[in-house]
Amino acid sequence: MPWFRRHSLPDPVRRALDVAAGDRVLASAELVDGSWAVATRSTLVTSDPAGAVTLRRPWSDVDRASYAPEPSTLTVTWVDGSDPVELHLADPRRTALVQTLRERVQSSVVLSETVTFAAGRTARVAVRRHPDGGLFSQVVTEPGVDLDDPEVAARVDAAESRVRSASGLPL
Numbered sequence: 515m516p517w518f519r520r521h522s523l524p525d526p527v528r529r530a531l532d533v534a535a536g537d538r539v540l541a542s543a544e545l546v547d548g549s550w551a552v553a554t555r556s557t558l559v560t561s562d563p564a565g566a567v568t569l570r571r572p573w574s575d576v577d578r579a580s581y582a583p584e585p586s587t588l589t590v591t592w593v594d595g596s597d598p599v600e601l602h603l604a605d606p607r608r609t610a611l612v613q614t615l616r617e618r619v620q621s622s623v624v625l626s627e628t629v630t631f632a633a634g635r636t637a638r639v640a641v642r643r644h645p646d647g648g649l650f651s652q653v654v655t656e657p658g659v660d661l662d663d664p665e666v667a668a669r670v671d672a673a674e675s676r677v678r679s680a681s682g683l684p685l
Contacts, residue, residue: 526565543609556645
């Protein structure tokens, strides 16, 4: 195989993706263990080497992602606080997955505002886009931000009202 040719998804992986009508694969990457990571317009999907789907999450579930070039590892953290996913890319030169992931996450964020509290702790309030195009608001806090504290709750609620209003969502 020439060095400039990109890996194409193996047929078992492509079939197992079960990409919905209107969705499509944008980028894929083989991982060091022979499994695959796939970015579609609406979701991040991973599979085992045989093609069975092991993870399928919409872009609006991604809190952030980071890429470490030396171990060629893409780390994805989730808004719900579940364990991060580490994707160890087999050959980062042969994939657009890192850039596509960044673009998809950014396109899911319509509007956001950060609220800063004591000791520099923050809460991020955002209006994000569901895979079906619908909008919703989301609040992600750092550890130590107590949403049960009335002052904290009032500031977060005010920020949420501002971003919902600015995006046309009902209050």
